[in-house]
Amino acid sequence: MTTTELGMPGSSPRAGTASVPRLPEDADTLTKRDFTSDQEVRWCPGCGDYAILAAVQGFLPELGLKRENIVFVSGIGCSSRFPYYLDTYGMHSIHGRAPAIATGLATSREDLSVWVVTGDGDALSIGGNHLIHALRRNVNLKILLFNNQIYGLTKGQYSPTSHVGAVTKSTPLGSVDQPFNPVSLALGAEATFVARTMDSDRKHLTEVLRQAAEHRGTALVEIYQNCPIFNDGAFDLIKDREQQQARLVHLVDGEPVRLGAEDDRQVLVRTKAGLRFVPEGEAADDGVVVHQVGADDPAQAFAISRLDTPDMTHVPMGVFRSVARPTYDDLVRAQVDSAVEKGGGPATDADLERLIHGRDTWTVA
C-alpha cells in the first residue's frame, strides 16, 4: 500500500459554521420562537429533555445562521424526538444510524450546520460503530449525546452507561455489564472535540454548545440528563448545591484542574500512582495538572476523564479536548473540487462521452 500527501486544506482552522450562509447584517435576529415548531412536545413531565430543548432553542439564534441551513438528525429513543420540536430541517431516522446519515448529508452539503441528537443507548449501544467512525473521521457534525443511563422509550432496561449492579427491568439481580464512559470512549476514538455538561445547568450547557458549534469537525457533547420515570435522581449528587462543589471538577483551559470551595480547594497532581486531588497548599508546582484542551496528545484529557467514578466523587465537566484537524467532509469535497477544476470545470456531455468511450473503441459502418 502506498500513501500520498493529500495537499489539501485544513492548516488554517475555520469555524464550524464558516461555510453556512448567515442572516444579512441588517436582518431581524431570530428568536427562540423562530426555532420552535408547532408540534406538541411529548416528553414525560419533569424530563431533562425539556431543559435541553429550551437551551438549544435559545442558543440557535445566537449562531446568526439562516434557519433553513440548519439540520437536526436523530436516531431512536426519547431524545431522538428532538428534531420534531425544532423549526429547522430535521430527520428522525432509525436506531443508532444518525451519525452515518448525518455524515452523508454534511459531506454532500457544505452549506449546512448539521446536528445529531442521540442518547446513551442510541449512540453507544446499537450505534456505537457509527459514533466512533464519525469521531475518527472528524466530520463537521455536532453530536449531542443525552446520557440518562437508562433506556427510557422501551421502558426501563439498563443501558451501556448504567452502572454495574444497576437493578432494572432487564437486570433484576443487577447489571453485570461494565459501562462505557462516553468521554473516554470519544477520546480513544480520535475525537477532536469532547465535552460534558448537564441538563439543569443552562449557562454551562449553552457555553459548551457555543464552543461545539465553533469547532470545525465532530464535536461530541455528553449531556447528563435526568429520566424522572426510570432513573430519577441519577445525577442528584452533582445537582445538589451543597454536594456539587466538592464533586464537580470544572475544566478550564490553561488552568490547574481544581475542585471544591475556596476555603477547601483541592488541586489535581501527578503522582506515581496516577492523578489525584490534594489540598492546594500541599501541591508542588511542578506536579500540578494544568488543563490543555488543545494538546495534541489526548493522554492527559483521557486521564482526567478517568477521574469519573460511579459514586460521582469527582466528575469533570466542561471541554476535555478541542484540537484542529482537517475534517473528513472538507477533504472529500476538496478532492472532488480539485478534480473538477483540473478537468476544466463541471463535466459536459462531451466529457461524459469521452468517459464512457474509454481508450479502446471500434466503429461499425
Add this chain to the structure above:
Amino acid sequence: MSSKSVQQLDRVVIRFAGDSGDGMQLTGDRFTSETAALGNDLSTLPNFPAEIRAPQGTLPGVSSFQLHFADHDVLTPGDAPDVLVAMNPAALKANLRDLPRGATVIVNIDEFTKRNLAKVGYAENPLEDGSLDSWQVHPVALTSITVEALAGFNTLSRKDKERAKNMFALGLLSWMYHRPTTGTELFLKNKFASRPDILEANLAALRAGLNYGETTEAFSVSYEIAPAKMPSGTYRNVTGNIALAYGLVTAAHRARLPLVLGSYPITPASDILHTLSGLKRYGVTTMQCEDEIAGIGAALGASFGGAIGVTTTSGPGVALKSETIGLAVSLELPLVIVDVQRGGPSTGLPTKTEQSDLLQAMFGRNGESPVPIVAPSSPADCFDAAMEAVRIATTYRTPVFLLSDGYLANGSEPWRLPSVKDLPDLRVEFATEPNGVDAKGQPVFHPYLRDETTLARPWAVPGTPGLEHRVGGIEKADVTGNISYDPDNHDRMTRLRAGKVAGIADTMGDLEVDDPSGEAEVLVLGWGSTYGPIAAAVRNVRNTGAKVARAHLRHLNPFPANTGEVLRRYRTVLVPEMNMGQLAMLLRAKYLVDVQSFTQVRGLPFTTVELADAIVGAQTVSDNGGTA
C-alpha cells in the same frame, strides 16, 4: 502468414485456465480486447475462487476465463469450450469435464510434474496414460520456452521470467486466431511504464508465443472468424460493473444533480465502488463507510440534501441495509440500492452468480414497504438499467433496487455507445414554495402533499427558506407529514405508498413478446442475466422448426401492465431462473397462472443446451394438453 493452412470458422469458445496467480483473467481480458477490436461479437465469463491466492496448483485455486466470439450475434459465453488452455494439472482436471470430445487442449507440460499431479489426485500423468485420447492435445512447454525466450534479461529472476508465460500463451492463441496484438502491446506499455525490464520481457514473451505458433509443427492450422454484422455505431467492450457505474454517473449528469455513493466493499460489487472512486472529475462523491448500514445511511443523508444517493452491495449487504431501505420508503426520498447478487445463503458463493435476492428485494423489510425493482439483462444493459433506476427514484421519490448479478458484473460484451444528449432527460424540480395554508390562512409547506399523477411527495432540500420540515420513520400524517398514530391515516398512507409504486407501470412500457410466428404455445419468460442464455436457447429451438415465444422482464416491481394478459396468452409459460423459482412464485401469486419453473443454482449461468432441452420438454408437455 506462412504456408500453414487457414480455416474459416463462424464461432469459437476458448477457456483460459490456470492458478489464481497465473494471470488468467488478464490474459482473457486482453484476448477479449483483441477480439473486440477485430469486430467479432463476443461474450465473456470469468470464473474465479473467492480466495485471492489459494494454495498453488490445487483444484480450489483454479481460475478461468471463457470467451465466446463469432461472426454473428453472440448471446452467451458459450456452453462448452472448443479450446482449453490449461496452465497446470489442476486447471486440466477442473475443466476437462466441460470439454466436448474432440476439443483442443493446450497444456503447459512443464507443470505436469509428479508433485503437481499428485496434488490434484492424478495417479498417472494424463498426458501419457491415454486418458486424453478423445481430445486434440497440444503439449507445450510454456514455462521453459518462455524462460528461454527471456534468456537475455539478466536483471530478471527466473520467477519473474516464468511469470510472463501467460503472455506467451496469449501470443500463441493470438496467432491461432489471427488476433492483432497492438492493443496488448499498448496495454503493457501503460501497465509497466515504470518497470522497463518487465515491460520488455512481457513484450518478448508475447512475440515468442506468436513466433512459436508460426514456426512449430505442432500447430498446422490457424483460424479466422470474420467480423460480425452489427448495427452501425461506435463500440467498446464493457463489463456489467463498469457499465453500471457509468450509467449512474450519466444519470446524475442528465439529472443535473451530484452523485453520492455510500458503500462498503463486498464481492462482486466492489468494482463499482472502485470505478466511481476514480470519477471525482465528474462531480462524484464516494464514501467507503464503516459498514453496510453506514453506506446506505450516508447515501440516504445525501439524498435528503438533494443528491442522488446510491449504495452498492451484494445479498448479505442488503440484509444489513434493510432497515434503512424501510426508512427511505417512509421518508419517500430517492435512493438507488445496487445489489450485485451472488450465491447464498449467508456468505454463500461470493464469486459465483445467482438470482436469489429477488424475494429479498421484494419483501425483505418489516411492514408494508414496497420498493421498485429494475434488473439489467446483459453487461452493457447495466448502463441503461442504472439510468432507469435513477429515473424511477427521482420521479417517484422512492428507493429503487437495481438487481445485477455476478455474471453480469464480471462478464463483458460489446456495447454500442450512446450519444449522451440523446439519453433521457432526468431533470427534477425541487420544491421552492409553500404548497398549502394553515388554519390561520398562513402559507405552509406540506411535505407529504402528493403529485396527483405520480403520487410523489415534494423533494424540499435543506437550504430552501420557508420549507423547513421534519421527516422520519414514524408514520406520517397524510399531507402534513406530522407524526400520526391514527388508524385510518395509517391505512391510507400504506395504500398510498403501494399505489405510488404500482403507478410506476404507467411510465415504463409494456412487456414485449418475441413470437415471430404468432403461433407459439410456449412462452419462455426470464428476468435479469438469463436473457442471453434464454435467447440463445430459443434460437436453437426455433432452428429445429419449433415455435416458441420469448419475453424478458426488466421491471420486477411493478410488473408491466400487460404481464397478466401475456401470461394467459400461452398454454405453457416456462420461467428459467438461477434460484428456486422466485419470479415464478411472484407470477403465480399475482396472476394465478400456473407457470412452470425451471431452476438451477450452480453458481454459473444456464447453458444453452440445458435450456433448449427444458424448452423442448415444456413444448412436449404443452402438446400433451398441458399436463406432465
